Amino acid sequence: MERSVQEKIFQLLAAAGDAIVEVYNSKDFAAQTKADHTPVTRADKASSRILNQGLKKLFPEIPIMDEENPIAAYDIRKNWKQYFLIDPLDGTKEFIKRNGEFCINLALIKGTSPEAGWIYQPLIRTGWYCQRGEGVLEFNAKGETNQLKQPLIDRDVICIAASRSFFKPREAELIEKIQRNFQVEILHCGSSRKQVQMVKGNADMYLKAGPCSEWDTAPGQLMVEEFGGAVLRHDSFETLQYNRKDLINPPFVMLNARLNNPAFIGFMEEIIRE
Numbered sequence: 001m002e003r004s005v006q007e008k009i010f011q012l013l014a015a016a017g018d019a020i021v022e023v024y025n026s027k028d029f030a031a032q033t034k035a036d037h038t039p040v041t042r043a044d045k046a047s048s049r050i051l052n053q054g055l056k057k058l059f060p061e062i063p064i065m066d067e068e069n070p071i072a073a074y075d076i077r078k079n080w081k082q083y084f085l086i087d088p089l090d091g092t093k094e095f096i097k098r099n100g101e102f103c104i105n106l107a108l109i110k111g112t113s114p115e116a117g118w119i120y121q122p123l124i125r126t127g128w129y130c131q132r133g134e135g136v137l138e139f140n141a142k143g144e145t146n147q148l149k150q151p152l153i154d155r156d157v158i159c160i161a162a163s164r165s166f167f168k169p170r171e172a173e174l175i176e177k178i179q180r181n182f183q184v185e186i187l188h189c190g191s192s193r194k195q196v197q198m199v200k201g202n203a204d205m206y207l208k209a210g211p212c213s214e215w216d217t218a219p220g221q222l223m224v225e226e227f228g229g230a231v232l233r234h235d236s237f238e239t240l241q242y243n244r245k246d247l248i249n250p251p252f253v254m255l256n257a258r259l260n261n262p263a264f265i266g267f268m269e270e271i272i273r274e
């Protein structure tokens, strides 16, 4: 993606992020509960509006799939060669709890894989951008950028990122099994910050056994893969794919480069199947 277009997308994310923070700092979130029992607020909707308007202007020919807008029927979207995938406010529960752990997720999906991805953390006005094959760039709302290096991890303990608000018994059970062979630390956090923690070298693994959707994982998956990691389904140990008929992801595990090796993957397959 050209530098000038990259900058426009960074600005768009900063504008959506600032709209989220404006609601965050106000007293009225107008929180409602959706059919999947997850919340939505005025901030999700404001961010979605800004991102959709901006992307349509920049890329009128590329369709958009957005958590907060009606989604095209599978018969239509299965023919899309590429599309933007948006979670305008990932970690709405964290937003409502006012702990700052929320992000905007944006990805450009080509075929069934993320080709470009952005995670933006509104409260610190900082984001991470990856174009497949070109590494990961940290950027901020002032337009400054910094190419990240793949983290060199020098610790024995395995640090596992897991949901703060949707932590499931199955995830706890798998962590207990990992603890039989390894020393483990658990890092609970909300939203795509879990994947950012992997990209920055603070987590080695992200374990998910409960439901989440394709827009919750796309940009983070790309960044984890870019730094030598893998995102594997519990059922087949194949790579997580996008634009599936069912947009809810199957249980998966994200592994960083350190754990993405046959011995550790074999161990995970064993404990998941036993």
Ligand SMILES: Nc1ncnc2c1ncn2[C@@H]1O[C@H](COP(=O)(O)O)[C@@H](OP(=O)(O)O)[C@H]1O
Binding pocket: 036, 037, 038, 039, 087, 089, 090, 091, 092, 093, 162, 163, 164, 165, 166, 189, 190, 191, 192, 211, 212, 213, 216, 248
């Ligand atoms: N029953 C369910 N169905 C679909 N997605 C769910 C879900 N329960 C939780 N999630 C997803 O999990 C995300 C938060 O996960 P985590 O706690 O790991 O950050 C939520 O993102 P949103 O906040 O964007 O809705 C939500 O989409």
Ligand SMILES: [Mg+2]
Binding pocket: 087, 089, 090, 091, 215, 216
């Ligand atoms: Mg989400």
